[in-house]
Amino acid sequence: xNTIAIRTSSLRRDFGPIHAVDDVSLEIAAGTxxxxxxxxxxxxxxxxxxLLGLLEPSGGRAEVLGFDTRTQADDIRQHSGALLExxxxxxxxxxxxxxxxxxxxxxxxxxxxQARILGLLTxxxxxxxxxxxxGTWSRGMxxxxxxxxxxxxxxxxxxxxxxTAGLDPVAAAALRDDLSALATREGVTIFLTTxxxxxxxxxxxxxxxxxxGRLLAISTLDELRAHNEVPRLEITGSGFSEAMLxxxxxxxxxxxxxxxxxxLSIDLQPGVxxxxxxxxxxxxxxxxxxxxxxxxSLEELFLTLVEEETETPGVSKAPGF
Amino acid sequence: MFAxxxxxxxxxxxxxxxxxxxxxxxxxFTLILFIGVFGIFLPLQTGKGWVTSPLNxxxxxxxxxxxxxxxxxxxxxxxxxxxxxxxLLASRLSDRAILFGKILAGVVYGLAMTLxxxxxGLVTVNVAFGKEGLLFFPAAIGLGILxxxxxxxxxxxxxxxxxxxxxxxxxQAQQTFTIAYxxxxxxxxxxxxxxxxxxxxxxxxxxxxxxxxxxxxxGLIVALxxxxxxxxxxxxxxxxxxxxx
Numbered sequence: 219x220n221t222i223a224i225r226t227s228s229l230r231r232d233f234g235p236i237h238a239v240d241d242v243s244l245e246i247a248a249g250t251x252x253x254x255x256x257x258x259x260x261x262x263x264x265x266x267x268x269l270l271g272l273l274e275p276s277g278g279r280a281e282v283l284g285f286d287t288r289t290q291a292d293d294i295r296q297h298s299g300a301l302l303e304x305x306x307x308x309x310x311x312x313x314x315x316x317x318x319x320x321x322x323x324x325x326x327x328x329x330x331x332q333a334r335i336l337g338l339l340t341x342x343x344x345x346x347x348x349x350x351x352x353g354t355w356s357r358g359m360x361x362x363x364x365x366x367x368x369x370x371x372x373x374x375x376x377x378x379x380x381x382t383a384g385l386d387p388v389a390a391a392a393l394r395d396d397l398s399a400l401a402t403r404e405g406v407t408i409f410l411t412t413x414x415x416x417x418x419x420x421x422x423x424x425x426x427x428x429x430x431g432r433l434l435a436i437s438t439l440d441e442l443r444a445h446n447e448v449p450r451l452e453i454t455g456s457g458f459s460e461a462m463l464x465x466x467x468x469x470x471x472x473x474x475x476x477x478x479x480x481x482l483s484i485d486l487q488p489g490v491x492x493x494x495x496x497x498x499x500x501x502x503x504x505x506x507x508x509x510x511x512x513x514x515s516l517e518e519l520f521l522t523l524v525e526e527e528t529e530t531p532g533v534s535k536a537p538g539f
Numbered sequence: 540m541f542a543x544x545x546x547x548x549x550x551x552x553x554x555x556x557x558x559x560x561x562x563x564x565x566x567x568f569t570l571i572l573f574i575g576v577f578g579i580f581l582p583l584q585t586g587k588g589w590v591t592s593p594l595n596x597x598x599x600x601x602x603x604x605x606x607x608x609x610x611x612x613x614x615x616x617x618x619x620x621x622x623x624x625x626x627l628l629a630s631r632l633s634d635r636a637i638l639f640g641k642i643l644a645g646v647v648y649g650l651a652m653t654l655x656x657x658x659x660g661l662v663t664v665n666v667a668f669g670k671e672g673l674l675f676f677p678a679a680i681g682l683g684i685l686x687x688x689x690x691x692x693x694x695x696x697x698x699x700x701x702x703x704x705x706x707x708x709x710x711q712a713q714q715t716f717t718i719a720y721x722x723x724x725x726x727x728x729x730x731x732x733x734x735x736x737x738x739x740x741x742x743x744x745x746x747x748x749x750x751x752x753x754x755x756x757x758g759l760i761v762a763l764x765x766x767x768x769x770x771x772x773x774x775x776x777x778x779x780x781x782x783x784x
Contacts, residue, residue: 270629272782296631306626310554322546323630377629 223248223375223407224269228278231264231431238264240431241278246424248374251401251408253422255415257524261431262411263303266377269409270300283375299373301381305364309353313344313363316352317370324371338366342396358389362396369400375407382417394420415520429524443519451484451492453499454508458482462502466495543632547640548647551614555648573652577602578659582667589664590676593750594742597730599684602656603692604723607649608716611699614641616712619703619781628778638776642696642769649692657684683754690761697768704775 224246231239239261246252256262267273269282271291279286285293308316314335321331339345342362352360361381368376381397382390398421401408412418418425419439426436435442458477466475471490476483484495492511500506581598582589589595618624627637664674676684698719699712706712730741745753 267782272625272628272778274779292631292633295629298629300626300629302625302629304622304625306623308550308554308623309621311550315550315553319546319550320630322549323543323632325542 226280230277232276237431242433250423253418253425254411256428260428298375299368300377301368302379307352314348378410434523449486452510453482455506457504543636544640548644551644577656582660582663599687603649603688604695607645607692607695608699610645612712615703616709645696646692653688693765700772
């Protein structure tokens with residue numbers, strides 16, 4: 219099998235004047251879970267449609283599993299599974315009927331279909347409910363069934379478009395656990411879109427951040443953090459005066475200072491020592507109770523990337539580009 | 540390709556309003572109404588003419604048209620409205636397998652329901668009027684009915700597909716289809732109900748003209764319409780277009 223599952227080169231899709239996907243170039247290794255992060259309307263779903271050959275690109279090219287999306291879309295769909303924006307389940311049919319249908323679509327033999335349905339529904343905890351019309355199920359159960367349908371024919375590549383969207387936290391966590399286990403067991407390449415960063419952190423080896431159709435970053439989460447995270451000093455205490463804060467802001471190693479309810483947050487340049495700053499505060503008369511050195515959360519990092527793109531469109535911070 | 544068409548058709552048949560597990564009283568009532576009208580009421584009203592009059596071919600245009608049309612609307616516009624179409628399009632199925640699978644299911648359904656009504660109608664006229672012997676369609680009328688049902692089912696399929704693909708919702712598709720029905724069939728339904736003074740010359744004309752010629756001519760026109768509508772549906776039913784819709 220090709221070691222690169224997905225390769226795009228300056229991929230573009232326009233809808234009139236809107237660039238839904240704008241000059242996206244990426245490579246995703248086979249057998250990995252890739253997270254495609256971005257806010258609503260960022261271009262995530264359009265990218266999936268382009269990769270599945272459901273939409274023609276306006277420019278650039280994409281290769282999926284070694285097949286060209288323009289000319290070999292049937293081959294791509296033959297070897298892929300997709301859980302798109304909606305679960306796509308036939309709610310008037312039973313779970314069994316839904317999986318039977320898609321098993322036939324992929325020309326699975328009767329014995330293979332039945333064994334696979336038994337395996338997947340048992341793994342998902344749905345086997346006992348297989349004869350019920352899907353319309354009577356909870357959203358979480360439907361989503362699990364949709365994942366089972368996506369994996370039914372043992373695709374080598376799976377597209378999951380916000381699989382936990384709209385689920386309550388418990389159902390979302392359960393589905394994430396199932397996805398994580400399945401990804402490991404089945405060894406498939408997963409292209410997962412989400413705006414849930416905890417989900418990306420749990421499931422993905424590599425992530426890409428997209429906003430307004432442009433790819434802002436692509437790397438592992440650790441690399442992304444290393445390149446973009448801002449070291450931060452959080453100091454709890456009292457007696458933080460405005461003069462003290464001005465002194466801090468004037469120092470070259472400080473990128474920003476904010477004070478709220480007795481808690482001081484100091485964003486720093488990478489790699490600077492923090493002890494002189496604490497000393498400065500104490501010598502200036504502040505009562506320091508607790509000092510915590512940390513980094514901005516993944517969510518803050520994501521927001522920073524997206525906001526920077528909004529403020530200065532076209533300026534990419536993508537490491538590896 | 541043929542296996543894929545059958546797969547889609549089987550799924551569609553399982554989803555038919557009268558066969559699926561969540562069948563409602565409304566659906567059941569509609570089914571009983573169709574069977575009651577075409578299998579019992581009209582044969583009783585018409586008497587022996589139910590099997591002998593060529594004009595009764597017109598009745599068999601209405602039933603498959605409505606049955607197949609509403610099924611097609613639910614199948615195409617409904618699939619989009621229920622957000623199942625995109626997943627189907629993301630599968631390995633070709634556009635044509637999806638299209639013809641759905642059409643096949645509709646036509647089979649129309650044929651089966653109409654044949655059921657025909658058989659029940661035969662039982663009804665024989666029980667009510669068959670004291671002098673078995674009443675049955677003459678061969679020409681029997682074959683004519685089968686041809687009419689097949690041609691009209693295909694016509695309704697093609698029209699249903701095109702209406703559904705242009706409609707924003709199932710309701711809108713149903714409304715458009717109903718308008719099409721009125722435009723096409725109300726004149727045909729009125730003819731048998733015209734007063735005898737008006738009907739006599741019509742019947743005389745039909746009796747003097749070779750029935751087979753009229754039937755074949757009408758059949759060819761409908762067959763031509765079928766081909767045009769199916770070709771239009773094939774041109775319209777394309778993945779990229781459906782995704783953008």
